[in-house]
Amino acid sequence: MQQPVTLRLGDIQPGRNPRKYFDPAKMAEMIESVRHQGIISPVLVRPLEDGRHELVAGERRVRAAREAHGDDYAMPVVIREMDEFEARSLALIENIQRDDMAPSEEAVGAAEIVGLCQGDRDEAARQLGWSRQTLDSRLALMNCSASVLDALNTRTIKLGHAELFAAFTKEQQDKLLPVVVKEGHGVADLKKVLERAACSLSAAIFDKVDCAGCQHNSAAQAEMFGESIGTGSCTNRACYNEKTEKQLEATAAGLRDEYQTVRIVRPGDNHTRIQLVADGPKGVGAEQSKACYACQNFGAAVSGLPDSLGNVYKGQCFDTVCNMKKVAARIRSEKAPEPATAATAPGSSKTSSAAKGEKPGAAAPEATAVSESEKVKAYRVALWRKALRRDIGTNLELVRQYLIAIVATGQARSINETAFRALWERLLDDKPPVSSFASAAEGAKAASPLAQENLIVAMLASAIEGVDVPYLTQMCRHHKLDLTKYWKLDKAFLDLITKSEMKVVADELGIRAAMGEDFRKVFAKSKPEVIEALLSVKDFNYDGRVLKVLKF
Structure with a gap:
């Protein structure tokens, strides 16, 4: 074992300590102790190429000594040759084994170790002496926003808070964190709020293959953390809504091969459409329903409503006023006396085969x-x-x-000025005057007879356009x-x-x-x-x- 030596405190440069928060009360006690007794346990440093030394482990002692005795203090140290990887690993391990390092600080340090291990998490866990599960759960905290990590560092929130926050987007975390801190919400309170904000994956209409390993899938969070909301939820509402909208648009696009008009209906669109039927109280009659199939207001609806999201309703009329008039006309015709020899009307309820009611996926009429x-x-x-x-x-x-x-x-006002001016420029190879009549007259005069004829033709062509x-x-x-x-x-x-x-x-x-x-x-x-x-x-x-x- 190497024997400790002393170095001037001011000649020891800071290392990459994963610990960012030092409890003020405990630091005050240590400073007072060092002021009277000095540093008993040496700190660990490594030599650098320029002759200086970098602190690896013992930052609390260095801080206390600097506060108590200044930069000229003879600091007891153990000097050990080590590379960057060893230095970072030792710094993290030393802090974990000592006084209550915050899980967020462990997460940042562990992420650095994984980087040094070139992404090999198994090797990083071995270096740290952690199980793979412990490593993964700490690294998952890196999903937290900087403000949430800082709040965990300073013990403003608990680990359970951070684990719940980690399932949501950083924007959502930063909006909710001040409320949690100000109002003193516990982990259980936060869990209830986040459960209400989450989206149900079982109700999703889009392909959920990519959701399986997503950090915003509550099932993944449940496997990772002690605290999580119920499984089967997506905590990234913006992503969920974007995928839902894309699926609604894709569904609508697929219907446009069959229908002239396809609309995505939203809350509030209750009275903008009606199912086209031939008979019944709201029927327009068999013959009229056939005529309606060629109308530009006839088509299909894709539901954007929460209780029927993604459902398709074919055979919709999007002109409800016209539909009401056709229904009224059919009722009047049925009340009119029929000729004695007339057979049952083709449009009556007895013979009509038109579909009744809204049935998602009904066949498109010809x-x-x-x-x-x-x-x-x-x-x-x-x-x-x-x-x-x-x-x-x-x-x-x-x-x-x-x-x-x-x-x-x-x-004459229909002559399209822009079109005519463009033709003038092309025929005469010159831009026409903007407002000078004299210049325009001279330009026309200078044009050849053929060019003048072409300009007259161009004038009519522009009129036809207008x-x-x-x-x-x-x-x-x-x-x-x-x-x-x-x-x-x-x-x-x-x-x-x-x-x-x-x-x-x-x-x-x-x-x-x-x-x-x-x-x-x-x-x-x-x-x-x-x-x-x-x-x-x-x-x-x-x-x-x-x-x-x-x-x-």
């Missing part, structure tokens, strides 16, 4: 027409504008006639625009509609007949596969066929 959704309307209007521009082309006589008509009907839809419809009808020259079935359109509506399209264009027996097999596949099949029917002529929903 569409009878392509819904004029906002997306389809936008596609249709864009087609009209593009086709009209191309059909007029460079027919300057027609261009002048249409421009005169546009101005005469008060539609007029409202009713006026555009008038122009298309007057011009007798032939859409068959400018449209044939494409992916862009099919992406806008449901698989059920694609069957309507296939019937209208004659694709179902051309596909024969393959038609049913194709529609058993995914929407992208159905689209690909509809656009690649062998020997089918797609030209000259325009859907009714696209006509003006």
